[in-house]
Amino acid sequence: MKRKLRDLPPALLMLVPSLGLLAVWTIYPLVRAVDYGHKACDISVRNCRDVGWDRYWTVFQSKEFQDALLVSLKLALMTVPVGLVLGIGLAVLADKQLKGIGIFRTVFSSTVATSVAVASLVWFVLLQPQVGVLADLLSGWIPKLKNPGLLNDSSTALPAVALSSIWASLGFTFIIIMAGLQSVPRDLYESAFVDGAGSFRRFTNVTLPMLTPSILFVTVVLTTRALQAYGEIALLTGGGPQDTKATTTIPYLIYGNNSLVHNDIGIKSASAVLLFLLCLTFAAVQFRGFGKRVHYGN
Amino acid sequence: MRTVRNSRRTHGFAVLVAVGLLAAACSDGGSITDTGDTITTTVPGDTMAPTTTVAADTLPDCPTDALASATGPVEISFWHGMSSVLNDELIKLTDLYNSSQTKVHVTLTGQTYETTIDNYLQASQSSRPDLVQMPEYMVQSLVDTHSTVPVGKCIAASGFDTSSFLPTALTAYSTQGVQWGMPFNLSNPVLYYSKKAFTAAGLDPNKPPQSLDELRADSQKIVDSGAAKYGLALDSGFDSGGGWYVEQWFAKAQEFYVDGDNGRTNRATQVLYNNQTGADLLTFLQTMINDGLAVSVGDNAGGQDDLLKLADAKEPAAMSIHTSAALGGALSILASGTFPNLKDTDLGIGPMPGPDGKPGALIGGASLWPVDSGDDVKTAATWDFIQFLVSAEQQSEWASVTGYIPVRTDALSVDPYKTKLATDPRFSVAYDQLKASPDALTSAGPVVGPLREMRSVLAQAIAKVFGGADVKATLADASAQANQLITNYNQLNGG
Numbered sequence: 001m002k003r004k005l006r007d008l009p010p011a012l013l014m015l016v017p018s019l020g021l022l023a024v025w026t027i028y029p030l031v032r033a034v035d036y037g038h039k040a041c042d043i044s045v046r047n048c049r050d051v052g053w054d055r056y057w058t059v060f061q062s063k064e065f066q067d068a069l070l071v072s073l074k075l076a077l078m079t080v081p082v083g084l085v086l087g088i089g090l091a092v093l094a095d096k097q098l099k100g101i102g103i104f105r106t107v108f109s110s111t112v113a114t115s116v117a118v119a120s121l122v123w124f125v126l127l128q129p130q131v132g133v134l135a136d137l138l139s140g141w142i143p144k145l146k147n148p149g150l151l152n153d154s155s156t157a158l159p160a161v162a163l164s165s166i167w168a169s170l171g172f173t174f175i176i177i178m179a180g181l182q183s184v185p186r187d188l189y190e191s192a193f194v195d196g197a198g199s200f201r202r203f204t205n206v207t208l209p210m211l212t213p214s215i216l217f218v219t220v221v222l223t224t225r226a227l228q229a230y231g232e233i234a235l236l237t238g239g240g241p242q243d244t245k246a247t248t249t250i251p252y253l254i255y256g257n258n259s260l261v262h263n264d265i266g267i268k269s270a271s272a273v274l275l276f277l278l279c280l281t282f283a284a285v286q287f288r289g290f291g292k293r294v295h296y297g298n
Numbered sequence: 299m300r301t302v303r304n305s306r307r308t309h310g311f312a313v314l315v316a317v318g319l320l321a322a323a324c325s326d327g328g329s330i331t332d333t334g335d336t337i338t339t340t341v342p343g344d345t346m347a348p349t350t351t352v353a354a355d356t357l358p359d360c361p362t363d364a365l366a367s368a369t370g371p372v373e374i375s376f377w378h379g380m381s382s383v384l385n386d387e388l389i390k391l392t393d394l395y396n397s398s399q400t401k402v403h404v405t406l407t408g409q410t411y412e413t414t415i416d417n418y419l420q421a422s423q424s425s426r427p428d429l430v431q432m433p434e435y436m437v438q439s440l441v442d443t444h445s446t447v448p449v450g451k452c453i454a455a456s457g458f459d460t461s462s463f464l465p466t467a468l469t470a471y472s473t474q475g476v477q478w479g480m481p482f483n484l485s486n487p488v489l490y491y492s493k494k495a496f497t498a499a500g501l502d503p504n505k506p507p508q509s510l511d512e513l514r515a516d517s518q519k520i521v522d523s524g525a526a527k528y529g530l531a532l533d534s535g536f537d538s539g540g541g542w543y544v545e546q547w548f549a550k551a552q553e554f555y556v557d558g559d560n561g562r563t564n565r566a567t568q569v570l571y572n573n574q575t576g577a578d579l580l581t582f583l584q585t586m587i588n589d590g591l592a593v594s595v596g597d598n599a600g601g602q603d604d605l606l607k608l609a610d611a612k613e614p615a616a617m618s619i620h621t622s623a624a625l626g627g628a629l630s631i632l633a634s635g636t637f638p639n640l641k642d643t644d645l646g647i648g649p650m651p652g653p654d655g656k657p658g659a660l661i662g663g664a665s666l667w668p669v670d671s672g673d674d675v676k677t678a679a680t681w682d683f684i685q686f687l688v689s690a691e692q693q694s695e696w697a698s699v700t701g702y703i704p705v706r707t708d709a710l711s712v713d714p715y716k717t718k719l720a721t722d723p724r725f726s727v728a729y730d731q732l733k734a735s736p737d738a739l740t741s742a743g744p745v746v747g748p749l750r751e752m753r754s755v756l757a758q759a760i761a762k763v764f765g766g767a768d769v770k771a772t773l774a775d776a777s778a779q780a781n782q783l784i785t786n787y788n789q790l791n792g793g
């Protein structure tokens with residue numbers, strides 16, 4: 001205890017740079033957002049009036065927020081499991097000592113260098129119903145590609161956005177899982193092999209347990225990304241089709257070009273803080289749910 | 299033991315969260331626009347009576363002669379929302395200005411309109427630029443920021459001659475007798491059509507439809523003859539078919555869109571589109587779709603889906619309504635041969651068809667707003683640059699490259715626009731229909747605080763109508779929601 005106290009001043013000193021940045025760029029804006037959330041302000045945010053902390057509850061209960069919440073949850077459900085399974089699958093495939101495997105590793109991880117904007121534009125051009133490549137090639141099998149277009153149909157718009165999103169984050173998942181795989185001690189596989197475990201048993205009883213820290217990390221990041229999805233929505237659908245707002249996620253409800261609360265900093269802030277709480281809750285549940293099953297080695 | 303208790307607690311927490319989400323999801327919440335902005339009980343001193351006049355002496359002055367006292371070059375920052383061809387051309391004009399004189403140097407910051415608006419509104423006055431370009435839907439909001447120098451004051455102080463300006467262009471950016479912004483880039487929706495499809499359908503490729511009835515009749519011929527799969531491509535984008543065009547159609551019908559004479563004489567308090575004109579219009583569009591004469595390309599998130607429908611190799615439409623500002627870009631893309639089935643010479647431009655076929659259109663596009671920095675020299679330098687941008691020579695150059703409409707009539711007799719009009723009459727369609735607009739406040743377009751949000755509301759309604767929803771009920775819903783937005787806005791800003 002004494003030693004801990006003695007270490008405190010130098011520790012604090014070394015933490016100052018990152019704490020400073022955190023305070024300026026994260027804590028301060030968060031505090032301001034929490035404060036704005038219970039205010040109603042004029043257009044240039046000069047004059048504000050207190051509307052009470054129950055604003056948070058009424059915003060949470062509002063039809064638009066509930067609809068957006070549902071869309072955000074659906075998007076997370078579509079992207080996280082599929083992205084995770086694909087990432088693990090590709091990583092296991094690429095974790096072989098084969099000639100030329102470097103080419104595949106580069107290809108599989110390439111989307112990590114692709115911004116959401118670029119990835120979305122690629123998919124936008126592919127899926128464009130009038131002159132897009134996929135629309136003309138595959139509309140015989142999938143008529144919706146042409147009319148009205150996957151992104152223009154309420155039932156397919158969100159899956160199409162999810163497709164682009166999964167593709168864009170696949171490189172990230174691949175790299176993290178790959179790194180996890182490389183750190184699995186080879187002797188574990190050897191002893192499992194000696195004990196008579198087949199390749200499937202080795203995967204379920206050695207690989208997966210040893211990968212749990214990476215999987216937990218990727219799950220938390222992918223879930224947060226899905227809940228915060230904005231770029232792909234803005235570029236692919238603009239939150240539409242508008243008649244059902246099928247892809248209006250919470251971030252798009254807050255920031256989107258056609259947001260109803262575009263210039264209303266109070267309601268926007270309240271929604272953003274609610275989104276933050278949502279991400280926090282999910283991360284907490286994932287950490288605790290996974291908690292005891294995560295194997296951090298020795 | 300500890301593990302079991304922990305996991306139970308975790309499960310309990312997760313269940314609690316899930317139940318909470320479900321409970322909230324089942325509760326019958328109101329609209330997000332009704333979450334506390336509007337106070338129903340009157341708080342003393344918080345009632346906002348509509349103002350009828352703006353006292354000119356309370357507005358910032360524009361000392362245009364202050365530039366003479368500047369010792370070195372005055373640095374001016376200009377935030378604008380121009381992109382691609384438009385951005386290139388604005389850079390060209392600004393470079394020309396910077397090199398043509400030594401007193402003022404302008405630095406451009408280009409973003410989208412939306413980003414410019416957000417950054418401008420949320421910045422402190424000292425972080426704002428010296429000059430900002432704002433689209434037509436921002437007039438009331440910008441007035442309510444109390445952050446700009448009305449150009450009317452600059453015009454008066456410098457004796458700037460506006461006699462050759464299009465009167466509607468000036469009116470569009472003035473309310474309650476104050477000229478707020480200087481019109482710079484004017485556009486309005488025009489009809490883009492495939493001359494090839496018109497010829498194939500036995501129609502005169504140089505006689506596009508003027509009225510909605512003709513639009514339907516021509517579409518019928520095009521579809522019947524097989525010249526194109528659809529007559530007309532519609533969209534429900536909030537800055538096009540879902541919002542802006544409805545404002546245009548109301549102007550063409552010479553009806554107000556919001557009260558207070560479109561918000562020009564009094565602050566607007568409600569929308570007026572929930573009437574027979576609105577219902578007739580939406581019913582017309584819905585019937586066109588139901589009868590297979592028109593097709594909706596959706597929300598047009600990319601902004602070009604409706605135009606691309608004309609170039610569609612498999613299921614093209616023959617006509618589409620689109621902003622005239624896209625003409626320059628569209629022609630250069632078609633001329634590059636990207637779309638073998640539609641060449642630049644195949645593209646026809648006609649006036650936007652309206653309820654009774656009479657010409658006329660609202661001003662779209664954007665205007666220039668000098669920002670009140672409190673620095674007389676900067677204000678005067680900004681005004682100098684504005685005068686350059688709206689001179690007949692620069693407007694002629696600007697319009698001939700972009701497809702925007704010159705803000706002044708004398709730009710038409712100056713090259714390169716003069717030659718452009720003579721060689722390609724497609725560039726004069728937007729100008730002609732603007733010039734033909736009746737000189738009335740109905741032709742000046744709505745000025746109302748949350749116009750952008752109101753367009754989103756209407757865009758959703760129109761998307762529903764395109765999908766087959768009941769016109770009257772949908773229009774009534776949209777109107778109620780728009781009125782809520784206006785009430786909120788006026789309570790927070792109306793003073």
